[in-house]
Amino acid sequence: MNIQVNKYAYKDEHDYCEIELSNDNGMKVDLLNYGATLEKVLVPTSNGLRNVIMSLDQPADYSKERNFLGGTIGRIVGRVRDGLWQSGPKIVHLPQNDGKNHIHGGTGLDTEVYSFKTVIRNDSVQAIFSLFDADQSNAYPGNLLMTVKYTLDNDNRILYEINAIADDVTIFNPTNHVYFRLDGQNRSVADTKLKLDSDYYLPLDKESLPFTGRYSVNETPFDFRQAKKIGAALRSTDPQILAEKGLNHPFMLNGNEMAAQLTASDNLVTMKMATKSPCIVVYTGNHFNNTGITSNIGQYDGVTLEAQFPPVTGHDLSAITLLPNEKFNTWTSWQFVF
Template sequence: MPIKVARYQRKGQHDYCEITMVNRHGMQVKLLNYGATLEKVLIPTARGLENVIMSLESPEDYSKARNFLGGTVGRVVGRIRHGQWQHGNHIVQLPLNDGQNHIHGGTGTDTQIFEFSTQYDEHQSTATFILFDADGNNGYPGNLKLQVSYTLDDDNQLTYRIRAISDKMTIFNPTNHVYFRLNGPQSDVLGLNLQLNSDTYLPLDADSLPYQGRRSVEGTVFDFRRAKSVGAVINSHDSQIDAERGLNHPFLLRGDSPAAVLSSPDKKRTVVMTTKSPAIVVYTGNHFDHTGIAKNLGQYNGITLEAQMPPAAGSDLTAITLLPGEQFDTWTKWQFTY
């Protein structure tokens, strides 16, 4: 399973590279060292290779404007209320880049150039990305070493792993922000079926942050314990859905395997997701509108299942605190069938 590496541009003393992994079935995965990004997942069809995730038109586009498509978003994905992390009597103030809140790590790890290495054998290929994020960058304490790896095997499974270590107490809650679309570049996700092994979700306030604690999915549009249409939920006129213009909600996982199953209407294409993380934030690409760098993408063209610690309502971020020398290690696996 050889790996191809192609430099597509050089800026600021950095090589920007696209890494292509191919398995014995002809499935291809394309990665960028910009943001340790999952750029494309290409499956073989009778018409040739077809991309089943949302992607920009060219690798060069990813660094022109922040887009989150397939990027490794950190140090903390999602919003932090008022950008404040309080531990003891001390408050760390992070930059406010989403109104009165902090979102997606400030400028974020998905906008950085990672060093990388590759390895392969006859059964799988792996690309490993390394980033040193300095103490104080985006307001976060601690020199952080971040390692991200992607492994494609001959069972059409893509494994994504994040490891990190810091020399100071800090907060850390990254994820991959890939958007699945399954039915190709001209499709939306309204006809896809989603199943989640989750009994509870977090309602959101006007700042898209949790504010009521966990709620049971029983009797709500958020009950995905049995697979149902994404479009039926978006068109439900539930007040939470209307306020976000779609799904943008955290679901607390039961710990069963798999965590989520996304399938095409005919069930011929599926993504089965397992993860070490305790929650998934489901977001249906509500903001895309065929403008800017993502002009090829529109509302509901993709759905992201962001494996992470659930977002907090306030400034007590104990759940995502990383102690000095503590090893952070999480993983997500996506099994594709087609």
């Protein structure tokens, strides 16, 4: 097990660092303290090391333009209708940065520089990121202290944990926005096989928010209870797929140990995902078009499996409300078989 730290920039009184975790099997994980970001996951295959997530060309690119690649999204992920949160008689107005809705925490915790420390053990290596998010940052009430921990072990598992505490009633629903690309770079995920432990998904309205409750996946393009190629859904003429130009939908998890599984088209890499969260939003990178800082990324080049509480129809966000001094904890793990 080993850890290497490389400082690649200094600005606004912050060191910008890349942290490499490596295990005894030749697997390497690159992290950035900018956004507590999962930058690269390199696994050994018969064809050499393969980066199995979407990445930008260099660490410095991540802070040039917001991109969500592997970032820790918060305080909440996803959309809030009209940017409004009703907490009892109180209504909180969040920044409307997605049309009239709020998305991904406003400017977001994925754009902050975290302090960090590293830990080396006999059977694992860790990077632990810390951030203080002040009261009224992006209009969220409460001073929030959070830690984001990445642990790599010799079972080729990455454990991602978030812990937080706030001093006022607030809302908190963070996740990691990593895009998986198990076939390596310059390959679409259309031939990647996806399996989900989910019997129900949430249809979306024209603003990409749920509006009609959960629907059964049975006999729909959203049925991934048995592994199938993602392209089968992308090629569907289902109105939900056409409206979103791909998958962008919450799937309610059944609560079994394995929440999701991805398998590369050449079968050289499999990823098994577990999570504490009740829902996974599956998004197939529908908006990418090889422009801007993500000029190396096109439509359907990656797929996110965003573990979270599902978005809701209205303004009652009680499911993601965090009380003063209440300890928040969530986790997701990604185990790679190669």
